[in-house]
Amino acid sequence: MPAATQRAERSDSQRNRQNVLETADRLFAERGAAVSLNEIAVAAGVGAGTVYRHFPTKDALLATVLDQRLGQLGEYGERALAMPDPEAAFFSYLRFITEQALANRAICEALVARGDWQEPSKAIGRCVLDSPLSLLLARAQRAGVVRGDLDVEDVRALLTGCTARIDDPARAQRLLEVLWDGFRAQRNPEVRNETPAVPELRNETKRNCPVCGGPLPETATGRPAKYCSAACRQKAFRKKRKTT
Known part of the structure; x- marks a missing residue:
């Protein structure tokens, strides 16, 4: 030939x-x-x-399709690692993963079933998905743009929950945006350094009733009490009338 x-x-x-x-x-x-x-x-x-x-066999064809998908995810992860902005790189990779998962639900489920989220790739000796994800997460955390108490397993579990269990893509996308906000570190949180309001205390010397000598009751507002009771007030009034 x-x-x-x-x-x-x-x-x-x-x-x-x-x-x-x-x-x-x-x-x-x-x-x-x-x-x-x-x-x-x-x-x-x-x-x-x-x-x-x-x-x-169909398994051979499906495995080849899955390997291609993994390769695309890995290639995008490498491009994200080359991005100078840690925040943009991290969330760009998350969006790419979730868009692929939402558009290819069956393939995503097959990837999870095969364990390719966790098992190292034989070709490069590391997980195709988790390796760039963990590197991007660590870089974003060092830059202070992603909360520091997350690890790669947390991120993966949250992504899986939003993409694998919600049938409506629009709803999934809306919830993912909420999830992104939850990933972000709080920037310049509003801290109110205020002392609780306490009623002013009058700096007055305590006085006693001029009739009986007993303590005068405290009043929150208005003029201070002059007598300890109505009876003492009447006694004082009668005494004043006698002297006039």
Whole structure:
């Protein structure tokens, strides 16, 4: 077989493989892992034999699709690490992860089932998702823009809760915005250094009733009491009348 013909066949084979992968990625995201290889072949416009030649089982095809997704997440994480602003880098990566999860629920669930959130990637010896996420989190915490009591497992658990258990994308996005606000550190919190109001105490020498000598009652407002009781007031009035 001429070399040019072999190159053309290899080129066609590569295009067919990529076409099958892209179609499988879309169908798995839309309908879940229940999609059959024959359905993927029809949607891709190729024969079933072409699909089976590249991917002998559906598990092999799904694993390849998942690996591509992981690669995209890892590549975006590397780009986020190169961003100069720690806050923008951290939240940009969170948004990318959640957008992918919301758009590809079935793929996200398959990733969780495979343990790829935690298991190290064999190719690079570290977790594709958690490694950039933990680095971005630590950098944002050092910059004081993300609260310091969070760790990567906290962030991952909160993201999973918002993306995996809510069917309405609009609602999920709204709750994610609330979640972002909860991640942020409090900047210049309003601290009120105020002393509780205490009624002024009158700096007066305590006086006694001029009639009986007993203590005069304290009054919160108005003029201070002159007599300790109404009886003493009457006695004082009668005494004053006698002397006039």
